[in-house]
Amino acid sequence: MCSAGTGDRQDLMLARIGLAAVPTTEPIKCDEFKDDVRVMYCINTQQLNPRFRRIMDEMAKTIGITKALCKIQPLIQPKN
Numbered sequence: 001m002c003s004a005g006t007g008d009r010q011d012l013m014l015a016r017i018g019l020a021a022v023p024t025t026e027p028i029k030c031d032e033f034k035d036d037v038r039v040m041y042c043i044n045t046q047q048l049n050p051r052f053r054r055i056m057d058e059m060a061k062t063i064g065i066t067k068a069l070c071k072i073q074p075l076i077q078p079k080n
Contacts, residue, residue, distance in 0.1 A: 001042075005035040014040050018048035 002019070004011040006027050015021070019040040027036035042048060048056075060066075 017052040
């Protein structure tokens with residue numbers, strides 16, 4: 001999940017590699033970025049462009065990310 005600007009068509013570039021805009025949301029005006037920003041997501045990395053996946057795999061190797069580090073963690077921890 002990520003945010004993408006629409007003014008410079010970043011959202012369209014991400015759509016070309018396989019991410020999708022969250023269908024229930026519209027772009028949000030963001031004064032800080034001087035752009036309209038939309039939320040993009042991907043549920044299954046196998047849906048991403050194969051060439052992009054190869055680049056990401058090489059980047060992960062370069063910076064030392066392993067599959068063991070890639071377990072999904074909740075973004076917000078539940079309060080006890």
